[in-house]
Amino acid sequence: xxxxxxxxxxxxxxxxxxxxxxxxxxxxxxxxxxxxxxxxxxxxxxxxxxxxxxxxxxxxxxxxxxxxxxxxxxxxxxxxxxxxxxxxxxxxxxxxxxxxxxxxxxxxxxxxxxxxxxxxxxxxxxxxxxxxxxxxxxxxxxxxxxx
Numbered sequence: 135x136x137x138x139x140x141x142x143x144x145x146x147x148x149x150x151x152x153x154x155x156x157x158x159x160x161x162x163x164x165x166x167x168x169x170x171x172x173x174x175x176x177x178x179x180x181x182x183x184x185x186x187x188x189x190x191x192x193x194x195x196x197x198x199x200x201x202x203x204x205x206x207x208x209x210x211x212x213x214x215x216x217x218x219x220x221x222x223x224x225x226x227x228x229x230x231x232x233x234x235x236x237x238x239x240x241x242x243x244x245x246x247x248x249x250x251x252x253x254x255x256x257x258x259x260x261x262x263x264x265x266x267x268x269x270x271x272x273x274x275x276x277x278x279x280x281x
Contacts, residue, residue, distance in 0.1 A: 155255040158198070162248040165194040169225070169241050176232050188229045191240075195222050217243065 152160065168191035175184035199218040202211040221240045228236035 153255060153258050155251060155258050158251045159248065159255050161194050161198055162244055162251060165191045165198075166241055166244050166248065168194065169237050169244070172229070173234055173237050176234060176237075184229065184232075188225060192222055192225055195225075214247075217247075 168187045172184050172187035172191065175181070175187060195218050199215060199222075202215055202218075204211045204215070207214070221243055224236040224240045228234070228240075
């Protein structure tokens, strides 16, 4: 069973118009979704789908890890780096042994991180001016921001 789906144009627009924090949220959601797919595949003894889902989850986590800014992030970035390494090792261990528990552990850890990033994304959204308002104001020639 092939789990690949063609690109969703709405999802592409969401990615192109999202804040950096919202993009991180989307990455965590994707990794969790891929891990859940791999659990389902293990239960169904579908090794091809399991392998594809594991590969995608690991790719997302490696991307998150590779984009850590160790200079600005300092200790937090170093902690995330170690956590991403641990999560990846649990996923690969689960994949090799066809075990569910390490995948569930990885999902729990990613879910905790996801909730933190969701809070950051919400806070960013509360403090941004809606693009439609900016366009409307600039077209009318009355562009004034008041506190």
